[in-house]
Amino acid sequence: MTRQTQYNLGEQIAPFKKLAPILQFLSVRRSSLATNLESPGPSQQELEHMLTIAARVPDHRRLSPFRFIIIEGERRNALGKSCLEIARKNNPNMPEAMQTLEQTRFMRAPTVVVVAYSPKNDGKTPEWEQTLACGASCYNLLLAAKASGFGAQWITEWLTYDSNVALELGLLGHERIAGFIYIGTNKEPLKERARPDISALTTYL
Numbered sequence: 507m508t509r510q511t512q513y514n515l516g517e518q519i520a521p522f523k524k525l526a527p528i529l530q531f532l533s534v535r536r537s538s539l540a541t542n543l544e545s546p547g548p549s550q551q552e553l554e555h556m557l558t559i560a561a562r563v564p565d566h567r568r569l570s571p572f573r574f575i576i577i578e579g580e581r582r583n584a585l586g587k588s589c590l591e592i593a594r595k596n597n598p599n600m601p602e603a604m605q606t607l608e609q610t611r612f613m614r615a616p617t618v619v620v621v622a623y624s625p626k627n628d629g630k631t632p633e634w635e636q637t638l639a640c641g642a643s644c645y646n647l648l649l650a651a652k653a654s655g656f657g658a659q660w661i662t663e664w665l666t667y668d669s670n671v672a673l674e675l676g677l678l679g680h681e682r683i684a685g686f687i688y689i690g691t692n693k694e695p696l697k698e699r700a701r702p703d704i705s706a707l708t709t710y711l
Contacts, residue, residue, distance in 0.1 A: 536696055537648065538657030540614040543690030547578070547616030552654055556689075557619075560647035563639055569628065571636035572643045572684065575620035575675055582612035585674070592670045611665075615688035619647060622677055623684045640684050647687050657692040660685045 522528070548556060557574055565571070577585055590608040594600055600608075612618050621644050625636045644660050651658035665671045666683040677683065 531653065532649075534698075535649065535652055536699060537659045538688075538690075538692050538696060540659045540661060540688040542693050542696075543615040543657050543659070543688055544693050545616045545690065547690050548651070548654060548656060553617065553619075553689075556647055556650035556654060559650040560621075560643045563642035563646055565639045566631050566635045567628065569626040569631055569636060569639075571623065571625045572640040573622045573624050575622060577612055577618040577620065578616065582618065583609075586610055586612050588674050589665060589671060592668060592674070593664075595670075596668075611663075615659075615690035617689040619687040619689065620675055621647070621684040621687060622675070623682045624678070625680065627680075644685055644687065651687070651689045656689050657696070658687055658689045660687050662686070 547553075553576070560574070561570060561572070586609045589611060590605060593608045594605070597604075621640065623637065623640045625633050648658050648660055662683075662685050666685060672681070672683060675683070
């Protein structure tokens with residue numbers, strides 16, 4: 507990234523007066539399927555803005571227990587080859603169709619952001635709080651992508667839990683993959699899906 511967002515520390519943040527558009531945006535937000543994404547993806551400036559928003563989450567003691575790994579261009583294909591080799595070792599009898607899927611996994615979208623969970627051992631902040639902050643960062647990235655006019659999907663799949671994939675991505679021993687955020691332009695309009703029954707999830711004391 508070439509540009510760093512500047513903050514005026516201590517400057518008063520103006521209150522929002524018109525919240526209806528924001529509430530409407532949140533009420534219709536939904537993820538895109540990675541298979542429904544195509545080019546163009548975000549520019550470097552747009553992506554940097556999204557990541558800045560992704561990092562602006564509730565974060566006890568400002569530990570930033572996450573970091574971002576960007577996969578774009580030819581690197582998507584190269585990483586797909588590496589993951590295919592890992593998958594073959596895990597499943598030597600993998601069908602050819604599955605091998606093709608593994609090879610082209612990262613080609614489903616022009617931009618893939620790996621969110622790495624990177625907790626800090628400061629002796630004060632519970633790791634659970636850092637886990638929640640990392641999850642909030644993933645979701646903020648989805649919101650930022652949607653608000654920027656793109657589609658996005660947060661995917662885990664087997665790669666998230668494979669130690670060899672983590673090594674391939676350069677993760678440190680204490681880090682884990684929180685997920686892969688696929689970002690691109692929707693090929694087809696999104697359609698509404700079933701939503702939870704809030705009354706079944708809510709208890710008033």
